[in-house]
Amino acid sequence: MMRLKIGKATGLAIGACAAIAAVSLAVPSAMAQRDPAYAAARAAGQIGEQPDGYLGFATSPTPEIRALVQDLNIKRKAAYTERASATGSTVEQFAFTSGCNLIANTKPGEKYKAPDGRWLTRDASPPVRDSRCL
Amino acid sequence: MNQRNSGARRRNLTGRTLTLVTVAALFGGCVQIETPDKPIEINLNINIRQEIVYRLDGDAKKLIEQNSEIF
Numbered sequence: 001m002m003r004l005k006i007g008k009a010t011g012l013a014i015g016a017c018a019a020i021a022a023v024s025l026a027v028p029s030a031m032a033q034r035d036p037a038y039a040a041a042r043a044a045g046q047i048g049e050q051p052d053g054y055l056g057f058a059t060s061p062t063p064e065i066r067a068l069v070q071d072l073n074i075k076r077k078a079a080y081t082e083r084a085s086a087t088g089s090t091v092e093q094f095a096f097t098s099g100c101n102l103i104a105n106t107k108p109g110e111k112y113k114a115p116d117g118r119w120l121t122r123d124a125s126p127p128v129r130d131s132r133c134l
Numbered sequence: 135m136n137q138r139n140s141g142a143r144r145r146n147l148t149g150r151t152l153t154l155v156t157v158a159a160l161f162g163g164c165v166q167i168e169t170p171d172k173p174i175e176i177n178l179n180i181n182i183r184q185e186i187v188y189r190l191d192g193d194a195k196k197l198i199e200q201n202s203e204i205f
Contacts, residue, residue, distance in 0.1 A: 032201075032202055033202070033203060034203055035203070072204050075201075076204055076205070079197055079201055079204065080197075083194075083197050087189070087190055087193050089186060093187075093190060094190055094193070096187070097186070097190040097191055097193075097194040098194040098197065098198060098205075100187065100194075101191070101195055101198055102198065102205060105198070105205075132184045132187050133187065134184075134187055134191055
């Protein structure tokens with residue numbers, strides 16, 4: 001009986017550990033951080049958010065930054081494509097809606113493209129966005 | 135005589151109706167020229183598009199949150 005009880009307790013402990021491990025593994029993947037090179041280029045205002053939902057170059061990029069942005073934009077397009085088909089919208093519509101949010105999410109000092117094509121620096125005031133953005 | 139009179143009245147009425155129709159057509163023409171303004175069409179497009187933005191906004195926010203490394 002005792003052995004069985006210990007066995008049960010150990011089993012529960014292992015289960016609890018597994019649950020904690022699963023949570024600790026799941027959390028970092030959900031809260032994955034930006035690549036440091038990407039974060040630096042963003043903070044330096046070399047790249048910024050565009051109304052179409054993709055990253056663009058506010059200044060002429062180095063080959064490294066160009067490759068980085070192209071890689072991120074390909075990943076974004078894949079994500080938009082998947083969500084667009086799931087929501088019955090076009091990739092452009094989903095990307096545009098995401099772009100509205102991404103420009104709204106920019107931090108002061110970061111660059112974003114206004115609807116007229118100008119690159120603006122985000123400050124404390126709301127960003128200049130397309131009139132269709134919420 | 136009565137028949138002649140009623141015939142004349144009918145002609146008069148037809149004439150009046152024609153005048154009214156012509157006037158209405160003229161006014162109609164005026165209205166038609168003034169209404170098709172560009173802003174009306176643009177507003178319609180915005181409304182249709184903004185409906186889509188409204189519908190997709192929650193999903194877009196979720197996507198950005200769940201894939202923060204690419205956004």
